[in-house]
Amino acid sequence: MEKRSFTSYRNPAIAVDLVVFGYHSEQLSILLLNRKEAPFKGRWTLPGAFLGLEETFRQVCQRILETKLGIADLYLEQLYSFDQPNRDPRGRVLSVAYFALVNPDHYDITAGEMANDVKWFSMEELPRLGFDHTTIVQMAAERLRAKILYHPVGFELLHHEFTLPELHRLYETILGIPIDRRNFRRKILDSGYIVMTGEKKTGAQHRHPDIYQFNSNIDPGNFTINI
Amino acid sequence: MEKRSFTSYRNPAIAVDLVVFGYHSEQLSILLLNRKEAPFKGRWTLPGAFLGLEETFRQVCQRILETKLGIADLYLEQLYSFDQPNRDPRGRVLSVAYFALVNPDHYDITAGEMANDVKWFSMEELPRLGFDHTTIVQMAAERLRAKILYHPVGFELLHHEFTLPELHRLYETILGIPIDRRNFRRKILDSGYIVMTGEKKTGAQHRHPDIYQFNSNIDPGNFTINI
DNA sequence: CCATGAATGCGTTATTATGACGCAAACAAA
DNA sequence: TTTGTTTGCGTCATAATAACGCATTCATGG
Numbered sequence: 001m002e003k004r005s006f007t008s009y010r011n012p013a014i015a016v017d018l019v020v021f022g023y024h025s026e027q028l029s030i031l032l033l034n035r036k037e038a039p040f041k042g043r044w045t046l047p048g049a050f051l052g053l054e055e056t057f058r059q060v061c062q063r064i065l066e067t068k069l070g071i072a073d074l075y076l077e078q079l080y081s082f083d084q085p086n087r088d089p090r091g092r093v094l095s096v097a098y099f100a101l102v103n104p105d106h107y108d109i110t111a112g113e114m115a116n117d118v119k120w121f122s123m124e125e126l127p128r129l130g131f132d133h134t135t136i137v138q139m140a141a142e143r144l145r146a147k148i149l150y151h152p153v154g155f156e157l158l159h160h161e162f163t164l165p166e167l168h169r170l171y172e173t174i175l176g177i178p179i180d181r182r183n184f185r186r187k188i189l190d191s192g193y194i195v196m197t198g199e200k201k202t203g204a205q206h207r208h209p210d211i212y213q214f215n216s217n218i219d220p221g222n223f224t225i226n227i
Numbered sequence: 228m229e230k231r232s233f234t235s236y237r238n239p240a241i242a243v244d245l246v247v248f249g250y251h252s253e254q255l256s257i258l259l260l261n262r263k264e265a266p267f268k269g270r271w272t273l274p275g276a277f278l279g280l281e282e283t284f285r286q287v288c289q290r291i292l293e294t295k296l297g298i299a300d301l302y303l304e305q306l307y308s309f310d311q312p313n314r315d316p317r318g319r320v321l322s323v324a325y326f327a328l329v330n331p332d333h334y335d336i337t338a339g340e341m342a343n344d345v346k347w348f349s350m351e352e353l354p355r356l357g358f359d360h361t362t363i364v365q366m367a368a369e370r371l372r373a374k375i376l377y378h379p380v381g382f383e384l385l386h387h388e389f390t391l392p393e394l395h396r397l398y399e400t401i402l403g404i405p406i407d408r409r410n411f412r413r414k415i416l417d418s419g420y421i422v423m424t425g426e427k428k429t430g431a432q433h434r435h436p437d438i439y440q441f442n443s444n445i446d447p448g449n450f451t452i453n454i
Numbered sequence: 455c456c457a458t459g460a461a462t463g464c465g466t467t468a469t470t471a472t473g474a475c476g477c478a479a480a481c482a483a484a
Numbered sequence: 485t486t487t488g489t490t491t492g493c494g495t496c497a498t499a500a501t502a503a504c505g506c507a508t509t510c511a512t513g514g
Binding site for chain 1: 460461462463464465
Binding site: 455456457458459460461462463464465466467468469470471472473474475476477478479480481482483484 | 485486487488489490491492493494495496497498499500501502503504505506507508509510511512513514
């Protein structure tokens with residue numbers, strides 16, 4: 001983050017912080033940045049940046065993702081704005097939090113300029129975070145849980161082509177509950193939101209399941225799945 | 228709103244704007260303020276105020292509600308933060324929008340210091356609004372529509388005690404669709420989220436229906452109703 | 455090379471939830 | 485007194501759901 005003084009401004013500074021979700025080896029994980037300066041030097045935090053006077057929130061998100069992490073073109077959604085006056089020891093800083101969904105094509109985050117300080121953490125073993133970022137991450141996880149039931153966003157965490165068992169395990173992981181494999185298959189297929197690619201194989205293909213992809217010919221607004 | 232210069236600050240100013248919902252004579256309505264100064268002088272806008280350096284968003288909301296409108300203690304929820312650089316002609320101003328739900332006990336808004344400039348408008352006949360407030364109102368209405376299906380917030384728009392026909396018409400109004408009276412009754416009663424007050428009458432009481440109230444002994448987090 | 459076990463795709467069935475109504479009692483208005 | 489409206493309660497056919505069974509495929513290991 002850039003260095004700047006805070007007390008000389010009458011308006012609070014605006015930070016944009018990012019919760020970047022990925023799905024690695026059947027675990028939900030997020031990207032964290034190891035801070036190299038005070039406050040919270042050495043602590044892991046969400047990647048963030050200050051809002052420039054002419055920037056939009058999304059532009060800041062793009063700037064963070066491209067410059068610091070070397071990735072672009074993700075699902076991006078505003079999460080919440082945080083306003084606790086003491087959330088930043090340097091002074092009054094508001095945080096507008098966004099969350100992003102990253103598919104496996106962008107897992108390799110060695111391209112950014114801060115690649116050495118960036119690491120994926122499983123949601124099961126998050127370290128202690130700086131600022132109020134633990135609160136932000138919890139809210140983001142809740143939002144994601146609610147979201148995958150009513151909007152087709154789960155696919156954003158998988159490859160363009162995926163298998164039904166993969167999608168099934170993704171839902172089980174994010175929701176944190178076991179879901180009957182056969183009922184899930186029936187519901188997601190009946191919804192029409194995914195279509196099979198290539199030719200249909202016969203019978204059951206152990207460890208070579210059928211390949212599906214998101215059906216782009218359907219209105220994403222109507223997606224629901226009752227678990 | 229207080230007068231202040233904008234160009235002399237390096238950080239954007241933060242406004243908190245309120246979408247105050249009420250339910251009047253079977254219509255959803257919101258509170259609007261007639262601006263007495265530029266920009267948008269004479270235009271109707273959402274009530275709002277600037278964030279003080281030590282204030283939280285909720286505190287600003289309380290300040291607006293109490294000082295300008297003369298009401299307090301409402302359901303209050305953060306809606307979204309708006310960041311279009313040109314949304315305020317005076318300069319860069321972010322807006323953190325909240326929405327409030329007002330029950331009929333607070334409909335009389337003559338208590339506030341700006342009572343003469345404040346008016347309820349039905350959602351069906353909104354005037355042209357200043358700033359980007361039309362966008363904010365639309366998003367608030369969508370959020371409310373989605374919210375009453377999964378959280379028990381509809382009751383916030385009614386008296387403490389209410390009748391089932393009243394609740395039924397409230398849902399029809401907010402969702403904008405006809406809902407079968409008898410199925411709605413069955414679902415909302417089976418949910419256990421409302422309980423009858425007083426003794427049960429027999430048969431059908433034309434224009435004197437049974438009185439209910441929200442069941443406070445139940446976890447609000449599990450509320451759902453499938454229309 | 456065959457037996458074993460795990461994973462996948464495709465069913466079935468009992469139970470529940472839903473949508474679309476009917477009907478009588480109460481009550482205001484004519 | 486009659487008529488029409490509103491409320492509360494109930495019915496029923498259909499759809500959706502949860503909880504399973506089963507055969508096939510295929511990697512693994514003896």
